[in-house]
Every structure is written in C-alpha cells, then in structure tokens.
Amino acid sequence: MSAPTTVAVPAPATADTPVTLRRALISVSDKTGLADLVRALHAHGVEILSTGGSAKAIEAAGVPVVEVADHTGFPEMLDGRVKTLHPAIHGGILGMRGNPAHEAAMADHGIAPIDLVVVNLYPFEATVARGADFATCVENVDIGGPALIRAAAKNHAGVTVVTDPEDYACLLEDLKAHAGAVSAALRKRLAAAAFARTGAYDGAISRWFAEQVGETIPRHIVSAGRLKQTLRYGENPHQQAAFYVHGLARPGVASARQVQGKALSYNNLNDTDAAFELVSEFSDPAVAIIKHANPCGVARGETLAGAYERALACDPVSAFGGIVAVNRALDRAAAEAITRIFTEVVIAPDADDAARAVFAAKKNLRLLITGVMPDPSTPGLTVRSVAGGLLVQSRDAGLVTEDDLSVVTQRPPSPAELADLLLAFRVCKHVKSNAIVYVKGGATVGIGAGQMSRVDSARIAARKAQDAAEAAGMAEPLTRGSVVASDAFFPFADGLLAAAEAGATAVIQPGGSVRDEEVIAAANDAGLAMVFTGMRHFRH
Template structure:
C-alpha cells in the first residue's frame, strides 16, 4: 500500500470534475471556477447546463475516450477519472504511472447524488427508486475525500461559497483545513445516502431487524444547549421527515431550544390522534390538558381548565388552522410554542404582538396510523422500535363488568385511552365530556399516578371556584393493567364512573370485582401503551 506524503497546506486547483443532480448555483460556480483558470470536466445534463451558461467545458467521454453507455450508468467509472482523483501527488510511482497512461490529475470534485431520498418521499415505485440509487457519484466522492491531501471534494451547493472564498483568498488554491472539513462532510453524506437506501430496502423486504441499522440526518439547527446548559445539542432531520417539528416552518419567535423541540413534537403527535377540532397543552413532554370540541377556541379553554398552573410556559398544539379567537385565547397566558397545520392572517397578527412566542406551521397533519421507527440511544448502542401507531376502536373493547358503559362514557373512554398513549408511564388520565380533567404521569406506582391526577383535578377545581373536582362523574384510562385493585380504588375515590385499561393482570378478577362493587363499568382493550 502506497503512503502519501504529508499533506501541504495549500493545493492548486487546475482541473475540476463537476457532475451534479441538484443544479442550484451551478452556473455561478462554473463561471467562478473558469475565471480562476480551472479546466472543467462534466457529464450529461451538467455539461449541457455549463455550456449553456457560456462556460467552456469538456465532456467526460471526450476526456476518457470512452463513450457514456448503458443509459448513462457507466460514464465516470474509468481509470482516467479515478486515477486522476486517487493518484498521490509527489509519489514517484503514482506520477510515473499516471504519465505512462495519460492520466491527468483532477484536483476538485463537485458531485451531488441522484435524489434517492426525495424519490422515495414522493411515493415512487420500486423500479424508480432503484434507478435513483447513485453508483458513480458515491465512488467519486469517496475517492476524492480519501485523497483530500491533494483533492478538494464538494457535495453540497451550500459549500460553494466557502470553496470560492478560499480560492480567492489563496490565489486559486485551497487550504488543508477546508479540504479536511469538506472530506468529513463528504463521507457523512455518502453514509447518510447509503443509510437511506439500506433502510428503504429493509422496508421493501420486510426485514424489521436488519443486520446493520444506520441512523442519519442533516443538520437543521445548532442549538444553544441541550436539556441543560452544560450539554451541547443540535437538531438533525432526515429526508423522509414526518410532518411535525422537522418539516415545520417557523413563522415567528426566537430560536427553538432542545426542550422546545422535544415538547412540541410530543404535543403535535398527540393532537394528530383526533379528527374533531382538538387542542393539546404539553409541559415537559407530558400533556397537562387535552380536549376536543366544536371549535379550537372551545377546545383550548377546556384543555386549559384541566391544569392551568402547569400550562403556563408550555406548548400548544392544534389540529386545525388557527383563527383569531383561538389565537387570542392562547396568548392570554405565557406560551413558549404554538404548532398548527396553519394560521390565518388574523391569528398571525395576534401572535405577532408576542415577539418571543414561536409559531410553527406544518401545512398538514401527520397520520397517527402511519408506521415508522423510533430510535433511542443507550450506552454503547441504540434501541430501535416501530412507532406506537396502535389505535383502539369501539370494536376492540371487551366489557368485563356487570355494567356496560353508556354511549357518553364510551366516547370519553376512547378519548382518555388515546391521550394515555402520549403520557409517560405509569399513566392515568381522567376525561369528562371530551376533555381531560386530571392527568397523572411518570410515577413508579400506578396508584400514585391515579392519586396525583385526582389531586391536580381538585386543585384546578378550587382555583376555578368549583364545588367539586371534575373527576366526579368522569371516566378514567390506564395505559397498562392495574396490578392491584388499589389503583382502581383510588379512581373510585376520585369519582370515576367507568374505566378503560388493557387487562392481562393475574389479578384481573380482583380488579373487576372491585369495579363491580363500586358500580363502575370497565372495558379491556387488549393493547398496552407504555411510553418511557
């Protein structure tokens, strides 16, 4: 194996290979390179675009003496190209071999890849997706990145400006620091590209646990810090972004933080569960109020009533375009972020008066039943699972008590269980008339969650001047089975009249007997919704 000489700081660019799928900024780049006296090689549509701009360019087929063939699949895979990129400058063996075979050095490679990710995102068929798997592009990029001691590689139009600035500052030469930075970006780009292809192929073949799993994304935002000020953080998105914080447009407000992004994602996923106008209020990734109603304004007021103390400084998500009335209600208290599919001009004018409030619009709502993956890091690895897109309908329920729920109770039970799915385990949710009235989240004991939810409902009732908490006459949902009857007893004490839970405990009969003794209706779902 040949060993390269130490990389010099500045390397001149005399010949460049430019072959891009994304032609953003191509004309300006080609002109600037030509003005620096750099000879241009190119292929197909890129060469035609450069020539149309009036910039001299040599077709790769003329350079190699070998025509493009197989519908353009074979064009740059040639020793005259790869030898010109990979040859070690200053290495006598390499230089003599290049001279003997008439291989001219290539000092700059500007390549971006076939749009595989966007082709998949558009729902293209299998054959079209495979046709958009780039072969020559990654080979050129990796070759140039490997030989970055002498060769500069650019894979993104965003890097044209720093390249041209370096060329101008160094009289047609590029510094080692930039070459190394661009090489690192190049390897990351090909890794992300291959990762997208491998994940897509795994989906196509039904391989739920492929031998290698690659998580990759593009930097969208460098964050001030992570969960705490001493932690560094950044926000990455991938090409198949689900509608939400990754795809949203920020209309106004200061930059989003790590915690803002995490909480906003939780809020938007929750509110997407409902087809009627719905509002979800989130604090520290847990809902503190959820409601459905005939309008967003009514839903917001009812969601806020669940826990107005916790809602202060929280996140608001809605599943309809915001109007003035809803916006005015939301801005009555301090809110960090509002996320919606859209907001009309009147709503935007209301929010504009709150300069620090972040308003995000997504255009569409995510489909709660769409499959996908969630990834969580652990020391030395990753936990990967399919997203919890399970949904329980009336047909899935099994009545296990002597009394069946009424129609009104049944509607609230289904809503409560749907909210439970988005509450940290152990989760208990009380619902009355289409709105949460008490939420207990993240406790080590399920009975503690039931008691906390009831206590918070009592606090909210006292603050509102009500004679009794709204848990009186409410229904209650549990994200997992009651291991003992004490959790259900706490719900009875809070005033619940009906219960929804997965069932499956060895003490189910004990819990059912307690429900019957209290006159409760209880249904089993057969589906658990842990959220850790």
C-alpha cells in the same frame, strides 16, 4: 475521441500543504450556485470536466467545459448509468501526488490528475418524499456519484471534494486566500462532510429499501440526517445540541416552517413533537397542551377555541409556558384564546391571516406550520440511544376501537362513558408511564404521569383536578362523574379505588394482571363499569 497523451502532475503534496487546482470534475444534480462557481474556477485557470446536464449548465454560464466522454475516450452509455466509472476519472482522483509509482502509472496510461471534485447526488430522498413509485426511486439511487465523492475524500491530501452548494463560498474564499490553491484544513473539513453525506445517503436508501420488503428490524441500521439547526444548548446549558432531519421526515417539527418567534430549543423541539403526535390521533377538532413531553390538557370540541379552553381547564397552572398543538387551521378565535397566557410554541397544519396577526403581537412565541397532519397509523421506527448502542422499536401505532373492548364488570359503560373511555385511552398512549388519565365530556380533567407507582399517578391526577377546581371556584373537581384510563393493568385494586374516590365511574385498562379478578371484584363493589383493551401503552 482520445485520451490525453501528456500528463502534467502537480508538485508533490502532503496532507498539510495547499494544493493548486488545475482540473475539476463537476457533476451535480442540484445546480444552485453552479454558474458563479464555474466562472470563479475558470478565472483561476481551472480546466473543467463535466457530464450531461451539468455540462450544458456550465456552457450556458459561458465557461469552457470538456465532456467526460472526450476526456476518457469512452462514450456515456446505459442511459447515463456509466459515464464517470472509468480509470481515466478514478485514477485521476485517487492517484497520490508525490508518489513516484502512482505518478509513473498515471503517465504510462495517460491519466490526468483531477484536483477538485464537485458532486451532489441524485435526489433520492426527495424522490421518495414526493411518493414516487418503486422503479423511479431505484433509478434515483446514485452509483457513480458516491464513488467519486469517496475517492476524492479518501485522497484529500491532494484532492478537494465539495458535495453541497453551501460550501461553494468557503471554497472560493480559500482559493482567493491561497492564490488558486486549497488549504489542507479546508480539504480535511470537506472530506469529513463528504463521508457524512454518502453515509447519510446510503442510510436513507437502506431505510427505504427495508420498508419496501417489510423488514422492520434489519441486520444493520443507519441513523443519519442533515443539520437543520445548531441549538443553543441541550436539555441543560452545559450540554451541546443540534437538530438533524432526514429526507424521509414524518410531518411535524422536522418538516414544519417557522413563521415567527425566537429560535427553538432542544426542549421546545422535543415537547412540540410530542404535542403534534398526540393531536394527530383525532379526526375532529382537537387541542393538546404539553409540558415536559407530557400532556397537561387535551380536548375535542366543535371549534379549536372551545377545545383549547376545555384543555386548559384540566391544568391551567402547568399549561403556562407550554406547547400547544392543534389539528386544524388556526383562526382568530383560537389564536386569541391561546395567547391569553404565556405559550412557548404553537404548531398547526395551517393558520389564517387573522390568526397570524394575533400571534405576531407576541414576537417571542414560535408559530410552526406543517401543511399536513401525520397519520398516526403510519408504520415507522423510533430510536433511542443507550450506552454503546441503540434501542429501536416500531412506532406505537396501536389504536383501540369499541370492537376491541371486553366488558368485565357487571355494569357495562354507557354510550357517553364509552366515548370518553376511548378518548382517555388514546391520550394515555402519549403520557409517560405510569399513566392515569381522567376524561369527562370529551376533555381531560386530570392527568398523572411518570410515577413509580400507579396508585400515585391516580392520586396526583385527582389532586391536580381538585386544585384546578378550587382555582376556578367550582364546588367539586371535574373528576366527579369522569372516566379513567390506565396505560397498563392495575397490579392491585388500590389504584382503581383511588380513581373511584376521585369520582370516576368507568375504567379502561389493558387487563392481564394475575390479580385481575380482585380488581374486577373491587370495580363491581364500587359500582364501576370496566373494560379491558388487551393492549397496553407504556411510554418511557
């Protein structure tokens, strides 16, 4: 094996001129579209260098290929870990065309220019997603690939870099339009995409590795993802928006398959995520109806259809145009119940053929299928932007059980009250603060969200329950005989007394106020049972 003895250096190039392709380096993990690409490059007279499986695929496509080892004069070694990490490769990529010193050095060392680098990386994200062990994940960390990509992107004045099979078509179109050359505009755009890809790749690795060593708050954090969908607009029509996903996606809107319906909006995605996370809290059949990221009805039941009807009864006015999430495969009965009113999105782990046929009659309704439910106890991070930075915290995976409760009143809750209290507090976790949730018989019957005063949330929830009762022709609201949950402590007794006036008989709250004794005394005077959780669930 020997290195080239003569070097043909292309005409001087600047960042503004088309560059003719004479030699390409191709090393890809994802071989989608590779055969068509190399045949087209060969037709333009491009010499192709490659390695391993990529070289075999190129040969199978009937295109001549030069092994990198033959080009460098140095064999592939260390189980393939070292193959492209060689001056004959990186010098050919990084040498500046039109720079006399670079050209002289390349000629002195027999380094041939490489004008095109086509590289996609070892499938690290997919390896982690399928649950591979630690050693396998580490082995799928690409080293040479990112180095090649970054080198080519840095020297985009003379080199074209392609990191995604989706860009093959635009490369070939540009080559055809410029008689075998690549325009400056495309080189720049592909270079930007290349840096974004290596950044996202390193971000996925760093996030995964931090999790492996139990580092919740690392010194540096990288937030990156792949564009899944360009959205028509953001929260409002004057705002631009897009949906990005990363390879370590939690089951939900990022991993879901859209079976039918028009394109999802920014608000749809945000609300659907909130709905699916809420309904994942329950093991028995459950339904959550969400509007503007807040639940307007949540219920458990023996069937999804039954649970939906009970969830809808909590606030049928707000449910119109809402998001419905379920934690079981949808059947015909559930689909028919859901489609009786206008619904924007339905998300479920699955749906049988009969349910899909019912939804198909509502062509604008979006149906999302996830395959699995997320685990509410799984650790992870939530990220929110602020001016000049990011707020990062661990996901609220806190779960209160009966063993965590402290009875603080003279009367303990009955078994039925206790079951409803635990459900109410679990729903509270998904309601914007200040949050008040009334529950009766396994279903929410009143929800107050996002108020500056806790007593206002209690009163609003009670008023909505009264409105629902009047609309349904009931003699009294379902809050009569209900239990009530508060996401944080009652700072004064007024919020608790407002709940008692609404008909609540038992209360669940974190406790911890300097006025706890005053609140407990008010609960005793009203004949309420009250338990403290020791855990709060603020949601902003």
